[in-house]
Amino acid sequence: MNRKSYIIFGILFLWIATFLLGIYIFEARNSKKVFEGIYIGQVYVGGLTEAKAREKLANFVNTRLRDPLILQYSDKTWNIIPEELVEVQIEKTVHEAISAGKSKNFLFRFFNRVKFSFNPKKIELAIKIKDEPFQKILEIISGEIACEPKNAEFKIIDGIIRIEKEKEGIKVDEENLKQEILKIVWSEKRKISVPVIAIKPEITQETLSKMNIKEEIASFSTKFDKTQAGRSTNIRLAAEKLKNYIIPPGEIFSFNNVVGKRTIEEGYKEAPIFLNNKVSAGIGGGVCQLSTTLYNLALLADLEIIERSNHSLPVSYVPLGRDATVNYGVIDLKFKNSTGGYLLLYTEIKGDTLTMKFYGSKKSDKKINIVSEVVKRIPPPVNIKEDYSLEKGKIHVKEGKPGYQVRVWKITTYNDGRQEKKLVSTDIYNPTTTILYVGKKEPQTQTHPVESQKS
Known part of the structure; x- marks a missing residue:
């Protein structure tokens, strides 16, 4: 270089x-x-x-x-201050x-x-976004615009079956609303359209139409005492649970599963029930009248009974052998929809009468009659008790009630006049004891005062 x-x-x-x-x-x-x-x-x-x-x-x-930001949905508006929210x-x-x-x-x-x-x-x-203030605003907006979807449902008016169309529900799209607020907060534009999510109903008019439910196929009614407030309340609550319940072909219906627990939280009251062979007070008393009415309806519709138990004592609202007791988690009423089509269970209370009906695609061409036969009357046993509040030599009798052995028959009559008789059940109803109270109270000895003589 x-x-x-x-x-x-x-x-x-x-x-x-x-x-x-x-x-x-x-x-x-x-x-x-x-x-x-x-x-x-x-x-x-x-x-x-x-x-x-x-x-x-x-x-x-x-x-x-x-x-301020303006949140808008349809004709509703809400003002928010971003400083409080972000x-x-x-x-x-x-x-x-x-x-x-x-x-x-x-x-x-x-x-x-x-x-x-x-x-x-x-x-x-x-x-x-600050979570707590946002949730408060969300709660306010949701309270004004959100609504649950409404399923299509059958309506029975004067015996005519109609289908009420379904309605979509809506809810506020929470995540999208957050993003919209964060997006617009720095902008000159100060208005947000509240984003919503449509909620589709589970059951549509088309779904119900395909079930081909057209006419009444069976009906059964029982009467109750309207003056018993607790019992009447329980009957109405359970009836609402059963009303318009749809049973698909081949499905096994469970009374306890559909009606649910009978508790104070669910609104049930204390009313008379059978317990240990006597009448006691219990939550949900009276619900057995629903299961009994439904049991008779199932028999008249010629459904297959899977599980059913009679009460320990006779009931007043159906003949012997035609009752069905229930106790949540212990005793149930179950039957199978063996008709080959859909069934609509309809319940109605008018005055003192509870009516249950099945609607389906076609009424059967056979007539069914349910008959109770008392096989044996069981006399009440007698129990003697000493009563020290009752005078000696006197007797007070508390009459018991007889028990029964009962057979129930289903008699089917066909169009050609043929009849078929089939045993449905054999039930035992316990007698209640006659009690003889024997007086043991000793009579009191009367004493007279001794007069003293002055001298």
Whole structure:
């Protein structure tokens, strides 16, 4: 290498060194400033120190957060103040802006600075929804616009079957509403259409139409005492659970599963029940009249009885052998829809009469009659008890009631006159004991006062 080459190389090296030194000094002097070309959201913070960037950003944030937002759905509107609803992390965002493009290598920092000046960088404001205030607003809006879907359902009016069309429900789209608020909070536009989600009903008019339920196929009624308030309440509650219940072909119906637990929380009252061969008070008393009425309806519809138990004592509202007791989790009434089509169970209470009906696709061409036969009368046993509150020699009788052995027959009459007799059940009803209270109280001896004579 000749002398001239050394000189050129030296000048070039000196120029590069000077250039690099200049870059180093420039970067050192501006290391605490945000690079040119950097935005935080809509706010330009290029060339500002951290303190100035924080101040400028805070002014913008405070202005926007105090400007109300309008949430709108149909003709309803709600005003909200963003400041109460969102949390902005200014410190975190400004720190991100200050750090953007900063490298330990001053040359890399310089190259990033040049890059941002030609291709600006936008840093999103660190913002999040405050959960508790948002849930309060959501609750208010939902309370005014949200609604549950309504299934299509059968309506029986004057014996005519109609189908009431289903209705969609709606609920507020919570996540989308959050995103809409976060999106619009920095915008000049201050109105948001509340996003909603349509909720499809499970049962549609088309679904019910395909069930081909057209006419009444069986009916049975029992009477109850309306003056027994608790019992009447229980009967009405259980009847509502059973009303319009659809039983698909081949399905086994469970009374306990459909009616559910009979508890105070469910609204059931205390009323008379059979317990340990006597009448006692219990929650849900009277519900057995529903199971009994339904049992008789199932027999008349010629359904297959899977599970049924009689009461320990006779009931007043059906003939002997035609009752069906239930006790949640212990005793159930179950039968199978063996008709080959869908069945609609309809319940109705008018005055003191409970009526249950089955509707289906076609009424049977056979007639069914249920007959009770008392096989044996069981006399009440006699129990003698001493009664020390009753005078000796006297007897007080508390009459018991006889028990019965009963057979129930189903007699089917066909169109051609043929009859078929089938045993349905054989039941035992316990007698209640006759009690003879024998008096043991000793009669009191009368005493007369002795007169004293003065002399």
